[in-house]
Amino acid sequence: MSIQYIILGYLNVGSKTGYELKKAIAAHPFLPWSGNNNQIYKSLMELDNQGFVESETVIQRMAPNKKIYKITNPGRALLKHWLYEPFLPAEFSHPLLVKLQFADLLKPADWFEIFMKYRQELHDRLLTQKNMPLPRLSAGNDQKSGPNDLTATCNKLAIKYEVTRLEAEIQLVNQFLDQVKAKAGWKDLAGPADALQDQEMLTTIVYPEAGRISEQLTVHRLDIDELPILELSGEGPVISSEQAALDLFTLCNEHQAQGILAPTHLFHEDFFRLKSGIAGAILQKLVNYDVRLALVRDPEQKIKGKFLDFLAESNHGSHFAVLDDKETAIEWLKQ
Structure with a gap:
């Protein structure tokens, strides 16, 4: 496929400068070109020489x-001829599937790292895709949407297709992770019988020492009134960066957990310093992933009022809360 046809398609909607074409092509989610100067202006020159486009120089004083x-x-006729040409099904060549032909060269813990990182990339891309505005060939009034706007309808279907594809790929990666865990002998261990009698299914999630979740952190899954929650425990500050929080969100997705319950001492003191920006970044991730975080205040840990004020102003209590005890925190998560 030549970028020249794409340029003709944009110009068929309305006249544009080379810079406007560059920006539009680079921003379109379904076009495989970066829209660099060499691509755009070289193609425009060739199209102009062949009589498929024409140009007008506008004099500007300022x-x-x-x-x-x-x-x-002739350019419009060439564009229509290209649209009439038959096309073949897309060829599928996935770099990950190619690498997996040699999977035995790496240890299961190595593949765990690779799959966890890749799955996070897929989740981020899926979130972007779900919030993507409908692609248009023009931002002006020369392309109006209506009931017969076939391009808009097809773009809606294309976005839906991409969302479905990403969701299917995440499921595939989850299956790869299950295979890796099985090969490594990692498993879920059932919790104490008395916890089950209290109608709280307590499961210790065992992960590799080489995994992205610190070995100093113990993660339990609680199912309280059919609400899946991950409860964190450990010694000392373990979560000290946005990346560490992303790892927890990945765990939430894997275990379909809707909330995280943790003591404040697991979070590094920088988390509670607004200047570090860590809390703000994590709060945004909580909103993006639709996960709620309840921190149980450690009596010996001082949390400044400015942090609590920031929490109230930016969060409105919907995704992040600092509470005085575990029971109150669980009730908040159940709301």
């Missing part, structure tokens, strides 16, 4: 002169 391009009748 800014550099600009050249505006528009499609010609």
